[in-house]
Amino acid sequence: MRGQLALGAWMKPSVVTIEPNGHFCSDCAVRDFAVCSSLDPAELREFERLGRRVHFAASGTAFSEEDITTSFYNVLEGVMRLYKLLPDGRRQIVGFALPGDFLGMNISGRHNFSADAIVAVTMCQFAKAAFGRFIETRPHLLRRINELAIRELSHARDHMVLLGRRSADEKVAAFLLGWRERLSSLEGSSETISLPMSRQDIADYLGLTIETVSRTFTKLERRGVIEIIHGGISLLDPAQVEALAAA
Amino acid sequence: MRGQLALGAWMKPSVVTIEPNGHFCSDCAVRDFAVCSSLDPAELREFERLGRRVHFAASGTAFSEEDITTSFYNVLEGVMRLYKLLPDGRRQIVGFALPGDFLGMNISGRHNFSADAIVAVTMCQFAKAAFGRFIETRPHLLRRINELAIRELSHARDHMVLLGRRSADEKVAAFLLGWRERLSSLEGSSETISLPMSRQDIADYLGLTIETVSRTFTKLERRGVIEIIHGGISLLDPAQVEALAAA
DNA sequence: CTCCATCTTTGATCCCGATCAATGCTGCCG
């Protein structure tokens, strides 16, 4: 069956370190584009006391689907995979979280996907209750959260099109461009795209198997469109990739 | 290619009728579960003046992807398909809208999907600017909208799993159960499920072809699991369908 | 350094669902 997950990769225990307080939101790397961008300096100082930094080692799990939500998280550093599992082990990655992403919002009181670290991750953790109280009197923060949710929803719909209606080649090409786009807003534009996630992660994100992803990369490389480098790929012919992704 | 759309179905001109005002939100069928459930009676009277009722005949288009968003909509009656098209005509239906659904929220100022009526539809239309002003001073309405967005996001992620990781049989079974669930909250639970959308719509929602949907229905009927009736299906053996959908 | 586990690539084959092709069904309009 497609997307069967080998045991091992995700069974490792979460490794989490909680840092003592003493960080300043005003110095934070994601200050300008995360949820906190909606807060003024005075609010920020109050906000500071709500959160604490937590670290997860690579492959550590921040939370699992169906866990009761006790915290919200703001990703500060690293990359996470967000995924859902079917009872038989098939996995669908519903997104990758990068610095600035806000995790944990839901209606049911339980997480509706699992999240684990792909590389070492630092997050700002907020107790749900305290965060809820803080937001109560800050409609601009609520508006910011709403904005992020609506943006996510739009991505989710784009991804539905990819999953339901695109060929393997198109999926891979669209993934490379989308990932490059996200990286570029964090660390500047580049033709070299770092891919911290495994081939299996890419496959589970695109609704393919690992073999198909690997073969597609190889095919693109043979055509001279990309070059497979250590820990990522290099776009030799971006226009060609865009043509593939477009339709 | 999968999901190619026959011309004709969606080329028909939108048919829209705008009713003169004179409706009361307090009498509205969706008053208790749509966005407006967050408003108190006094606010509701003010809200009343913001919206106007619009009607769309079957297959009429309320808005198209990339159109500049000038209005938000609250579905009062009927069923709509929400979809995205690829340049070559492949279509992915990202959802069906039913009474109580709120449409039009986006970040870019442009709709990120198209919406058209499957059967005659009545909606409550709000000018974006006026609605924005109204919400400005009503954080509880914003919270309600946020709630709806987060609920949608959760559905979107469930649907990604379906599109990326489920077989045709599982997709069809999950669709029938999901649709029954939605109908039951509107018109009460029943083993008879009305399916106002075409087979092509179902296929484009599930990432399948019309032939596969048709064959799967026939197969389920032959097994005695469902009965295909005019305008819908009847669940003869719900447990069996659930077993199929679960995985 | 070697060893071993994990990840990635490559090859051979299979099969589910797409595609191609009729035929049947339904309802609308004259």
Place this chain on the structure above:
DNA sequence: CGGCAGCATTGATCGGGATCAAAGATGGAG
């Protein structure tokens, strides 16, 4: 009532991507 257009079903065949299998690559532990 017949004709016709659009939908739905069914059958035959094809092919993209899954599955099965094995051989590289890579990297961390000792």
